Amino acid sequence: AHGLSPARALGGARWRGDRAGRHSADQGRGGADQDQAQGSRRPQGAAQGQIDLRAPRRRAQADAGGGFRQGAEEAGEEARPGDRPLPRAARLVRDRRGRAEALADAGVNIAILELVAGRAKEPTNRRFPLNATPVNCSIGNEGNLTISIQDEGGKVDLNIGSEDLLRALVLGLGGGEAAADAILDFRDEDDNRRPAGAERAEYLAAGRPLGPRNGPFLAVEELAGVLALTQADVDRISPLVTIYSGLNGIDTSVAPKSLMSAVAEGFERGGNIFENEGVSGLERLSDSGALAPQFLASSTRRAFMVRSQARIAGGTTFVREATIEFLASSTSAFVLRRWRRGAAEGAIDIPGTRPPC
Incomplete structure (x- = not known):
């Protein structure tokens, strides 16, 4: 009942090769070709040393001049006549x-x-x-x-986290106002665009017909679909945000040092922004530089x-x-x-x- 089954026990794992696309040579062919492929016979007229492209890739066999083919061993299947094991280097x-x-x-x-x-x-x-x-x-x-x-x-919740806290994190990690506003526009339920944000019209203009979710993030990976965020922004923000805390603030007793540094830096960088929103310096950071009480949670x-x-x-x-x-x-x-x-x-x-x- 501890739910440990998804992880393999040490020593009990058996790796199987990627089978993706191994039957691609047969896609769109008729039943006669498939029957022949199952028998893995060279069609009449095929010259010695040619590869039978009508057989599945896993049955493709090169000539005796040093070529090798993917064997049943890698695919995790029962060996058949003619199968050759993977070269030693590949097995290692x-x-x-x-x-x-x-x-x-x-x-x-x-x-x-x-x-x-x-x-x-x-x-x-x-x-x-x-x-x-x-x-x-x-x-x-x-x-x-x-x-x-x-x-x-100890992370900032993308869905529940305070707007000011999320904005400070983005700014502190080097993102701009557009990145912060776009994240907030992505998660809110309305189509009212923030000053530097992006709603449906902006997504359509950028060739993204799906637009913002206008609802909670379903995964942190959805940051990659937020307009105005570069891949570098996504890579910096993703490790410090979550959708599972359910907190408006952060628990500083378990927050990574990198997050605390970024938030403090963000509040400093965005001083004018927060002042315009009516959030004073004392409401952001205490005299010791720690987060103000409204950004704290357990x-x-x-x-x-x-x-x-x-x-x-x-x-x-x-x-x-x-x-x-x-x-x-x-x-x-x-x-x-x-x-x-x-x-x-x-x-x-x-x-x-x-x-x-």
């Missing part, structure tokens, strides 16, 4: 990637078990801090892990983003990112909201040189 790449992926998934499981066991603990007493601080460890000689847990309450400790980066001997790396949300009626049951491959970062080190996980 496949196996190393599979091992790294399984190790990263095991790291996610370790973090989830920690969350389940420690839901009653204070953030400062946890093995894994809840503000995305990475923890390095190893699993024997299998490889090294870098695991981090981020309480989503996390419900229900939604978390787990990041697990695995590195095995030879340098192969795999990163798994998962977002889970605990059910309000249970201390251990949770829903897996997001499961994706992440981007690797950090220095190379030798497996086994870190403390055990």
Whole structure:
């Protein structure tokens, strides 16, 4: 009931090759061709060394002059007469990637078990801090892990978060007024354009007939569809926002340092903007530079983003990112909201040189 099934157990993973498009050579052909392809016979008149393009790609066979074809082994199928295994180098790449992926998934499981066991603990007493601080460890000689847990309450909620807080974050990360206004116009329910924003007319003029959602973001990835945001804007903003906190403000006890710095910078950069909206400096930041009370909130400790980066001997790396949300009626049951491959970062080190996980 702990919901750990999505992650593979270490050592139990079996990687299968990507089958996408392997039957593309048969698309649009008649039944006779398909029957012949199933038998994998060379059609009459085909010269020795030619590839039978009417057979599926996985059955394509080059001549004996050194070519190789994709075998059933990579596709995870039963071998047939004539199948040849993948070259040794290709098998090593496949196996190393599979091992790294399984190790990263095991790291996610370790973090989830920690969350389940420690839901009653204070953030400062946890093995894994809840503000995305990475923890390095190893699993024997299998490889090294870098695991981090981020309480989503330490991010700015794209849907519920204060407009001033969201605007300050965007400005502090280097975005302009147009980017901030466009995000707010995307999520609100009306077609009233903010001074630098974008509503349906602006999207249509830009060749985007879908327009803004005019409703809550369904995923952080929807930032890529917001007019006026560059890919660089999306890449900077995405790690610091969420749709799962349900908070108007942020819980600074679990907020990443990068978010706090960006928000403070944004309030400074957008001073005139906030003054025009009637938000004074004292209402934005306290004398100590901390956020003013109206931008603070207490996390419900229900939604978390787990990041697990695995590195095995030879340098192969795999990163798994998962977002889970605990059910309000249970201390251990949770829903897996997001499961994706992440981007690797950090220095190379030798497996086994870190403390055990």
